[in-house]
Amino acid sequence: MMKVVTANRLFDGEVVWLGAGGRWVEDLGEAHVLETKEAEAAALEEGAASADRQEVVDVYSIDVTVEEGMLIPVRFREQIRAAGPTMRLDLGKQARRRENAA
Amino acid sequence: MxxxxxxxxxxxxxxxxxxxxxxxxxxxxxxxxxxxxxxxxxxxxxxxxxxxxxxxxxxxxxxxxxxxxxxxxxxxxxxxxxxxxxxxxxxxxxxxxxxxxxxxxxxxxxVEMHAIQTSGNCIRNVTADHFAGAAADEIADPRVYAEILRQWSSLHPEFSFLPRKFKIAITGAPHDRAAVQVHDIGLQLARNENGETGFIVYVGGGLGRTPMVGRKVRDFLPEADLLAYTEAILRVYNLYGRRDNKYKARIKILVHETGLEELKADIEREFEAIRGGILTLPKDEVDRIEAYFAAPAFKVPGDERLFDAAIETMPGFADFARQNLNAHRQPGYTSLTISLKPIGGAPGDASAEQMEVVADLAEKYGHNEIRVSHEQNLVLPHVLKSDVPAVYQVLKEHGLAEANAGLVTDIIACPGMDYCALATARSIPVAQRISERFGTPERQKEIGDLKIKISGCINACGHHHVGHIGILGVEKKGKEFYQITLGGSADEKSSIGEIVGRGFSYEEVVDAVETVVDTYLNIRNGEEEDFLQAYRRVGEAPFKEALYGTQ
CATH class of the missing domain: 3.90.480.20 (Sulfite Reductase Hemoprotein; domain 2)
Incomplete structure (x- = not known):
């Protein structure tokens, strides 16, 4: 199994994933991949504690896979969450990535 | 206003x-x-x-x-x-x-705006005909009553925790442009034999996972009883509406499960108990609110030769004039639809710059009035016909002059999975691809009036049940999948579309829509018979045959 824990940041709604050391990251590539049930449960607990500190809301885990060395969510909905609206490539995380690449 | x-x-x-x-x-x-x-x-x-x-x-x-x-x-x-x-x-x-x-x-x-009651289990923003106060076929301005209902319902303590959300729509004309029959309460302004103003009342319409056309509960409700009767309906709903299951909590389910006659009797009983009391609308209060919605100081008609000349000389103007203007009650005036459906665009989206362009036009040519239509377009309700060419010119410079009001590319679409947390499939890109497929003026004109409506989940925010062609996006085995319904309508002859057969993938769905459209073009009795009329005449058989072959 491969999972990551995700949430939305409380103050601005930004999609985030749980990275190394319990830090929330804005880029899925930096998320901490969970390979056992125990690791997933621990990460969800960490996320819940963060929610209790008013850092994030709606904490849950998602399935991910690796394609061409990149971390990709399995569900299409989560792929859109990780990128931005599919018909507005100038918006969301995908836009920032494009800017950075340019 | x-x-x-x-x-x-x-x-x-x-x-x-x-x-x-x-x-x-x-x-x-x-x-x-x-x-x-x-x-x-x-x-x-x-x-x-x-x-x-x-x-x-x-x-x-x-x-x-x-x-x-x-x-x-x-x-x-x-x-x-x-x-x-x-x-x-x-x-x-x-x-x-x-x-x-x-x-x-x-x-x-x-600027006197807010976000109150745009969500939650309360009485939501009351909607009305977007040509209110302007349309030639109007009996009375529905906004007067929508405003009265707004004042009555805002933070109404008894109705702030309803079983579920509650939507009311009002139309002022016999031709229903506000989809009143698919609302929890639909009101249609009418006059009785004595010439008095009142309402035909529908209850229990709605879309979502259990679509239903509202049932008529009153042929004529006197104006003065509007609030007492509405309160009676809400009380009956608040008392008996289901709270055990979110999906069975709307009033349409109550109407269905209780039966119309029994529910009508409940409403009438409650109404009898409160009528003639504090909720009776005083005539002077109606007049006071009506004064806010008085027509602007209309100008004398301009030189309409300007309009006629533009038809001949201005590229694209003839199509725009045919499609995007609605008959006005004041001589020399028209209501003008500003389409937010550019070919290949996201239905209903407007940039900040476009909003400012519309604001400027409203001030300069439109008596400072703008409307939002439930079909996700904007409207300048009061424009001199002689000014339309000038308005068109400005709209054209800002990508707002699409001459497609009511046509195949004037698509309603919910935000779908590109934005919405509830969605199970995308809607906007499907709308965009259909728009591109049928986007040429010739093709649109050939097809004529056709309403396509797309929802990205079963909650039906894109009104797919009442699209002449409806498209519902669902998730099936991790993929987007689109179900097509035919024959829906949200006007005075409302109907719920029927599922035509198995659904289509994201890749296939636009071809399927084109097959449906081409089938209509083949079977219609001339250009005068629009899609809905043709469908109602022949039923689903030829469409099914074209989509799935003989089975």
Missing amino acids: YRYDEFDREFVLARVAQFSDQVRRRLAGDLTEEQFKPLRLMNGLYLQLHAYMLRVAVPYGTMNAVQMRKLAHIARKYDRGYGHFTTRQNIQFNWPRLDETPEILSELAE
């Missing part, structure tokens, strides 16, 4: 202060998300896929230039430079930050 009195102003400002404090307490940790969520929803603030979403009310779809400029300003300062006009005549911003929403609400309050 309606202007706030002292009471309205204080009420909205108090609400802004209250919400600011709620946001502060949430960020400080004094409120949990569970406690805060219903509070933010009462102020129209959702959490969607990528960010928060703020839904701002545009009561009965009416606003002025200053308000539209404020929306443009908010789009630019707090959002990503655009807004999305909705099927409830409201506007949604897709990227606001929670910590900035109190500021946005303060800015809105400066």
